[in-house]
Amino acid sequence: MGIFAHQFYFKQGLPKVADIKKAFHHITGLDVQFYSIVHINELMTDEKDLLYHIRESRGNVIHAPYFSCLNFNHVYLGKYMHPGDKAFYLEYGGRKSNKYFYHAMIKTMLEVGGATYTNHIHLENETDECIEQFLEPYRPHTPFWMRIRTWDEMSDFEKERFNQ
């Protein structure tokens, strides 16, 4: 399997880690941990937004910030950002095929105000107005997003679907 990447744009600026953790827990019933090179110097990072972590980790590829949950593969914050302070990639190296965590992180970002836009469009230096015309609407009631729900309430059949 290859590397999956999903690009997000936050018009109001990137979310705080604490808000991401709260939204993730609401969606999945699970706790997500966030690891960043910034932890070396700071104990409390939850109130910093993701942009802070991305900036601090820039140039440290092996120390890219990442999210971790149970024994799922980590989901990384990509270093590419267009535009610089409002967008980032979530990346997932699918060595194992269980994509529940990755999709739950995507849903979380959408729930905390992010919008997604098509991967092949590069919008470096574009204005908000220009980017907004490419944003895809988030429709949480549609089948794809309805599948991402509380982990403990899902049957084995439903969990296994994420290995398909």
Added chain:
Amino acid sequence: MSENKLHKRLKAFLLEIIIRENEASAWEHFKTLDLDCADLNEVILSTSFKYEAWELLKKKNAAMDDFLHIVNNVDEDNITREAEEILLDRFSLDNKSLQDIVEANKSNRAAELLFHQSPDNQQLIAIMKYSDLKDRAAAELLKRSPNLDELRKIIEYSGFKEEAWQRFIQQNPNNEEIINIVHYTDLQDMAWEYLLARQPKKDELNEFVHDFAETGRKRNEAAKYILSQRPKVSELTDLIQNDLQTEEAWAKLEKKKLKEEDLEYIIWRLLRQGSNYKNEAAALCLKFNPTAGNLWDIIEYTDLKDEAAERLVQTARLTLYELEDLVVASAIPSVVKTLSKRIKFDRSQVDEQKLIREIAQKVAANPELLDVNSWHNGEKHSVGGWAITLNEAGKKVEKEYSSEIAACLLIPNYRHLIFADRETVLNELKEIVKFDQGNTWS
């Protein structure tokens, strides 16, 4: 660490902060250090302190390369114009440097100097393209037996179009070179007629259909030509996908007998990449022998979900996950029957109408009980979630398999409400209640 090394590191750190964060206090501190021209060039190139840095640079004994660097790389007219004046006034510039200034600043003064320094053909083209000395450069180039590409540039940029065109066709250009004249010059009509007279192959005109040059020129003319030359399925599909002569192209496509590779191409271009004819294309594909993959694409991308689902459930041995996907997309009776049989669910125990009425009444009485984004959320449920909650057999199916399967087997005729937005759901449930109150339920 030596003081010199420390000084260099301090400059590098401050420069990093200035470039990344446009931090004014870092710039104020930076200015107090012993700055060289390269430091200032970095600030001019990459920060909002460029004007102040430019004033500082002018006071230094900057070299020709420093000013050339600014002309070639800085995106600020006032600074580059001033740098150009300094360069032309103070330095003796070679042809390459003058060419760079002409290209970067569209400078007539640099062009004039270059013109008198025996420019090569590429430099003459730069003068034609970027300065007002177009015709002088073109006349000089015409004296030098220009090649086809250079003649095209003369046609494109100068007033010697007719003469250059005559010289162009005397050199027996190929069709690709003529197409470039169509794309990029004012002689597009003349060149197009010349091209057609040579009866080009259809695939040579593909780039007009796809508008690879992004000029939008001769697209309809190319489409008409392709249509007149016994077009293949892929060519007709490309015309439709590109919105060119669509009615005629579609009429011809409908008469074709489609093979497997044709179906693949039509589905890829008109369904997956999108087209106004996607539903018509899906209907056409269904007349032939679409593969299971084709049918899944028809389900995903078109309104012909039920037709494709019917074909799929009749012809393919589907996994339970596939059946789940199918019932989510199209809960037609044959799919519901097959799925029920596979998981041994007895649908006769379900009164679908009674169930939806019960849901409608609950939600109409208290709309807060509806959460269309979650199957179950405490006391709130989606329509599908409510169906499961109100039916014991449904709960068992959900526990063993999934909410999707349970909900779609319980209320297949209301599948559209299981995944609809809140407004749609509320409106339709209200209609059901209203209908119910009119005592017209059976």
